[in-house]
Amino acid sequence: MTSITRRTLMAGGAALASAPVVAQAQTRGDSRVDFSGRTLEWVIPFAEGGGSDVWARFLAPFLSRHMPGRPTIIIRNVPGGGSITGTNDFYARARPDGMSFIGTSGSTQVPFLLGDRRVRFSYANMPPVFVSPTGGVCYLPARFGVANAAELGRLRGQELVYASQGATSLDVVPMLAFEALGLRVRHVFGMRGRGEGRLALERGEASIDYQTSSAYLRQVVPMVQAGNAVPLFSWGVVDAQGVPQRDPTFPDIPHFTEAYEMMNGRKPSGLAYDAYLAFATAGFAAQKPVMLPPNTPANIVETYKAAFASMMTDPELLANKDAALGEYVQATGDAIGPLYRLGTTIAPEAREWVRTYLTTNHNVRF
Incomplete structure (x- = not known):
């Protein structure tokens, strides 16, 4: 049996x-x-x-x-x-x-x-x-020279690497976010957790990452304070109407929808964004x-x-x-x-x- x-x-x-x-x-x-x-x-x-x-x-x-x-x-x-x-x-x-x-x-x-x-x-x-x-924050090594989400356009055409747990895991959220932003990201699968993704970034094997709120506070904030990493956006929370709001843990970091507007000068729309919002809400908010x-x-x-x-x-x-x-x-x-x-x-x-x-x-x- x-x-x-x-x-x-x-x-x-x-x-x-x-x-x-x-x-x-x-x-x-x-x-x-x-x-x-x-x-x-x-x-x-x-x-x-x-x-x-x-x-x-x-x-x-x-x-x-x-x-x-x-x-x-x-x-x-x-x-x-x-x-x-x-x-x-x-x-x-x-x-x-x-x-x-x-x-x-x-x-x-x-x-x-x-x-x-x-x-x-x-x-x-x-x-x-x-x-x-719950929540999470997407961040980038400081070596790219991107100071915040408004400067994400500088990365267009560059290949970024994301260390992923799988295309149908919770990592579908950053995957859809990167797609909606128009970033060129290569997803390397097989990570057993976001901790491995962070270590890959620290070793230079990955070049963009996100960590859940608690891990970001413990592991990434010291990198930011040392000038080695730059926060881009959080996944945010949503109100009762489904409108994205800033993550209360990170009130000074724009949520993804704000980051999109900062990068593109317009509000996001279309199926790619609709899909992102559905999965981000399911995965975090x-x-x-x-x-x-x-x-x-x-x-x-x-x-x-x-x-x-x-x-x-x-x-x-x-x-x-x-x-x-x-x-x-x-x-x-x-x-x-x-x-x-x-x-x-x-x-x-x-x-x-x-x-x-x-x-x-x-x-x-x-």
Whole structure:
């Protein structure tokens, strides 16, 4: 019996054992469900120790504290298929009784938006209860003599090298950004993380890079302060209407849309930009959504939403959140829906443009 089969059978058994929970749980006057004495399972479709795992393990104790009945919350890691395996399994097997929920990441949203044939889940059918943004900054070695995004035009015609984790990974975001800017960038695949990309740039093997917010602050800011690197733009965040805004962690750095205007003297438009914005939102501005299974009753959904909202007012969480959440405003309550939709949808014509681009330029097959 394979390990995946064993996990599937165990998950199925746990779901059957918890089937009566909704009927047994006492409800309060506001209809929220009391999970006293229960153990809730937070599925993370990534291995232990990764960014999503660290994020969930930081939040879980606070969520438990603010859920009615203070249930125990355990993290169940189901890695495989770049997070597709665990998300497929959750979507097909999790019962809508409030006993399990899932947290995915931009690495899950990207194949969904691309229409990857391995995907068997639909974000449209999983009720969101929390969305956690993050960010990143694109930068360049100072040796190019480019002082800021307004001078990016100096690079036209020059070949830049980007050390990439893959054409259908989160690195599709910088790929689409460079394409929209009209930069000539050669993508070298095979990196196992953005840390390897940064080291490649430091060794002179790569010439343009981005790092997530925490890594940029730790590893790249000292390079900038030493005069060895120049920040170009951040991926930014978006408001409820999908309009890009500056990253709150880097208020002095323009976001990509501003950088495009600085470089070209006009606002970006067209399918290349539409595709970039969809994937940048999925990968960063709405990177980590939390969802319940399809067909979860409304009172359970509202219980989770209220708990996440209350959690984000917890003084202890607020005092310790910087390492796990940064400066980003976490989406709770009425803010969840608009950001979730922006991060999990793409116009059909923009999707087709990206698929054609990846097939033509990087031999990706769908």
